[in-house]
Amino acid sequence: MRGGWCPIGLSQDLPAGIAAPVILDGRELVAWRTGEGVLRLFEDRCPHRGMRLSFGFVRGDALVCLYHGWRWGADGGCRAIPAHPELTPPKSLVVPRFAVREAGGLVWAALGDGPDDPPPETPADVRPLATLAIDLPADVVSAALGAGEERLVEKEEAGFALLLAIQPVDARRSSLHVLLRGADASPLAALDAAEALRMRIEREGAPA
Amino acid sequence: MTRDLEPAVRDAWHVLCRSADLAPGAATRLRLLSRDVEVARNAAGTVSARLLDGEAVATREAYGHVFACLGTPAAPLFDIAEFAEDDRRLATCGAVRVRASGLRLVENFLDMAHFPFVHTDLLGVEERPEVPRYDIEIRRDVDEVWATNCRFWQPRAAASSAEGQMSEYLYRVAGPFAVMLYKTCPADPSRFDVIGLLIRPAEPDLSYAYAFVLVLDEASSETAIVHFQQTIFLQDRIVLENQRPRLLPLAPNAETPTRADMSSVAYRRWLKEKGVRYGTVEGLAGHGEAEGVP
């Protein structure tokens, strides 16, 4: 499979040293950033005994599983197995990784190999606002926003220029990552406008 | 109604509830192996149970709990000899609901390697995470899995212990959903405390755990003992409800065991040999209620 880029979050919500669960197209993933700021996207499942890695914690440049403390490096390889301090983990012991990129305050991911093209550009004058959860599938949200096939769409709402990135979460849910254009606009008032937009989409998109 | 259950599960004994949860004259409905079971105690104190569609099922009352078998018992209820020693005290911890396969609960109970990370500063410390080699065997005569010569460094191994010790353990899987451990008793190092975990599999991926402790501890109150066990188990529950898949995979390449997981490997092999499917990934097709596997 060769999926395109999908937005999965705002860069500001993933600071260094943090691991967070992400669901994209029904797949459970974990986005995490090393202490030095390198961003990674792994399957949210430890190869050892299946524990969700998003419950783990970042130590330096490794993601440590909560269950038995196995350490996973940024390349996906297992660095250490605490129950056997003398053991060097085999090279074949890896967590599946997915392509992840950042552009203009947005985090983009691709299931499968990752496309050759970079993720969509965002204008230089945007500021990240918030991520809103919507109880509707992404295609319904896209239709309501007139986004067509695009994941990123600009929308005028109550006088604010909002940049909206649509994430398919699963068959019933999506996320809307909201950025604001223009240096003078008030983020708090823009957030109210985005929230009103979200409520309108849910009202219009809800099955009758 | 129980014909679709494999004999290894249908003909085994499973915990239903605690004895204390069933007063004389009381009756209650419980879920066991995706069936509704009504269990009652008459005025004379005798316990009986039946499937809601009418069939009576075999029951036993022992070890502070009520047990049932939905088929024809393949063997008597497993013996826990320490219950005959009258200087011991029993503390039962009651039911804890866990959204996971009961087989995952057994595996977690058999596992020492998680102590420093899940029970930090209670059953293990991060500075001493090593699991020394232990022995494992499937005892064919009694059809049980045993892990012996287990050792692990513990900062506070029981409610009664104030300082660290190298704890010695024996683990015993007495049934697909019944497991216990024998552990150096801080009050008398020549004897063992017994800690058991009896699981009522309600659905393939939904369990009720009944932990008990049979100890020589005279100092701690029953409340303190129960509280300690509950603290431990609630820490385990966070892990258990977040393992993927929720059902236990029996295929050898589904997960990645190391030497510390020899007991889990033997347990899975034993389950496979017996033909246990309930609560496994492989049994998913046979039992409609389970959630999908990612």
Ligand code: FES
């Ligand atoms: S499940 Fe992750 S270290 Fe064991």
Ligand SMILES: [Fe+2]
């Ligand atoms: Fe535990």
